[in-house]
Amino acid sequence: MNNPRVVVVGSGFGGLETAFYLRHRLGKRADITVVSENDYFLFKPNTIYIPFGKKPESFYHPVAHAFEKRHIDFKQTRANNVDPKSKALITDDGEVPYDYLVLATGATMRPNDIPGLADNAATIWNPDEMMKVRAGVERIEKEARAGKKQRVLYLAPPGNKCSGPLYEMVFMLDSHLRREKLREKVDITWASFEHTYIQAFGKRLHAHVIDEFAKRSITGHLEWPIDKVEPGKAVFKNGETLEFDLLISFPPYAAAQVFEGLERDDRGFLTTNHDTRQLAGQEDIYAVGDAGDFPVKQAFLALLQADAVGEHISQRVLHEEPTAKFDPVSMCIMEQFNKATFAQVPLRVTGNAEYPVEVRQESLDMYKVGSGKIWRVGKKMLGAAMPHAFHVGKPFHAGPTWKMMEAGLVVMEAAFAE
Numbered sequence: 001m002n003n004p005r006v007v008v009v010g011s012g013f014g015g016l017e018t019a020f021y022l023r024h025r026l027g028k029r030a031d032i033t034v035v036s037e038n039d040y041f042l043f044k045p046n047t048i049y050i051p052f053g054k055k056p057e058s059f060y061h062p063v064a065h066a067f068e069k070r071h072i073d074f075k076q077t078r079a080n081n082v083d084p085k086s087k088a089l090i091t092d093d094g095e096v097p098y099d100y101l102v103l104a105t106g107a108t109m110r111p112n113d114i115p116g117l118a119d120n121a122a123t124i125w126n127p128d129e130m131m132k133v134r135a136g137v138e139r140i141e142k143e144a145r146a147g148k149k150q151r152v153l154y155l156a157p158p159g160n161k162c163s164g165p166l167y168e169m170v171f172m173l174d175s176h177l178r179r180e181k182l183r184e185k186v187d188i189t190w191a192s193f194e195h196t197y198i199q200a201f202g203k204r205l206h207a208h209v210i211d212e213f214a215k216r217s218i219t220g221h222l223e224w225p226i227d228k229v230e231p232g233k234a235v236f237k238n239g240e241t242l243e244f245d246l247l248i249s250f251p252p253y254a255a256a257q258v259f260e261g262l263e264r265d266d267r268g269f270l271t272t273n274h275d276t277r278q279l280a281g282q283e284d285i286y287a288v289g290d291a292g293d294f295p296v297k298q299a300f301l302a303l304l305q306a307d308a309v310g311e312h313i314s315q316r317v318l319h320e321e322p323t324a325k326f327d328p329v330s331m332c333i334m335e336q337f338n339k340a341t342f343a344q345v346p347l348r349v350t351g352n353a354e355y356p357v358e359v360r361q362e363s364l365d366m367y368k369v370g371s372g373k374i375w376r377v378g379k380k381m382l383g384a385a386m387p388h389a390f391h392v393g394k395p396f397h398a399g400p401t402w403k404m405m406e407a408g409l410v411v412m413e414a415a416f417a418e
């Protein structure tokens, strides 16, 4: 009997975790192929340090060696579509047949959805754009040093599905300017379409941000959806305007690859079964991470989805009852330079477009928030351990490194989170 062929598309968090999970769980009992347009893994969460001096190169990790080590076939090419009838992935270099297909192609940014945003804002998404944020921060510092008052505006527009990094960056800029003794020369303002701060993460994070904004003299505006951006001026749908010398924004999201033949929403995100991540009407095709329709886009959630999908496919390959399920308990550590904030949040999808997720009331014991210098150590450890696991061809969240970190986390949560 031939081995089942599992094809995974994407070499980001979701794609790598799925491929390495499958190899780890199934050994030689499956032929695994990864198709990705890039031959590296980009550790996006730590690109927030680029505006403050870190080199972009340090966040790109080559993947070819790990694939070789784990006997995973790697095809560097772009996937364009899927033919579910003939069970083939269609790429720039021909068709790749599959028995099981995992789409983990991630998301992209659509700054042009908001008139003027692309031309007038420094946006955050990839290292190149982070370098433009760095140029903006350096310009602000230079002007402030010359004694000129500066205004920095942070903007989270409707359609953004992961506002956390923008919150990290507003706190980081505040701490950075204080360290440089320039804070008094710079006004920092925050404007978001959200109803509460870091809306997806519930009331406790909202209260934390209110407190931090007050301590740091950051002016915050909620329920201010942006209408358009002009040079030096943001115009909001409620008629308000804010002037700025530097605008930093995390633009609206869309799927990185639109798979025409598959069911998806108006932004191209693939319609999935919440628990199994199988696509609507396509039991052999799965979506993992930002590519799917889970309303919050996060690396940690991509890993959880990847583990669930890796296990679900393994159970099917091994003719076991497929019981694996995705349980959305989000986790993040938000950098602030002078400290970091940890959050673990059990989520529930609501079906309400205004509040697409909420904290799961029946799992409130898992809802933890902690803040302090010690959490920066956790952030540093994650930044080293995750790329290392992928470098040696192991799943991160389902692998031995996370087991150790999880044990440490239990202690940290008990001592430093509530």
Ligand SMILES: Cc1cc2nc3c(=O)[nH]c(=O)nc-3n(C[C@H](O)[C@H](O)[C@H](O)COP(=O)(O)OP(=O)(O)OC[C@H]3O[C@@H](n4cnc5c(N)ncnc54)[C@H](O)[C@@H]3O)c2cc1C
Residues within 6 Å of the ligand: 009, 010, 011, 012, 013, 014, 015, 035, 036, 037, 038, 040, 044, 045, 046, 047, 048, 077, 078, 079, 080, 104, 105, 106, 107, 124, 125, 126, 162, 165, 256, 257, 288, 289, 290, 291, 297, 298, 299, 300, 301, 302, 331, 332, 333
């Ligand atoms: C600045 C920033 C900070 C962040 N911080 C955090 C954080 O602290 N914590 C957290 O949990 N999340 C964070 N996120 C979100 C996180 O990075 C994403 O949710 C995560 O990258 C999603 O993983 P993914 O595998 O779905 O997609 P990606 O990591 O984007 O990977 C997609 C892969 O698919 C490939 N690909 C795309 N299209 C094609 C195609 N057509 N054919 C072939 N290959 C293709 C890409 O090259 C890439 O390899 C942050 C994001 C940003 C931008």
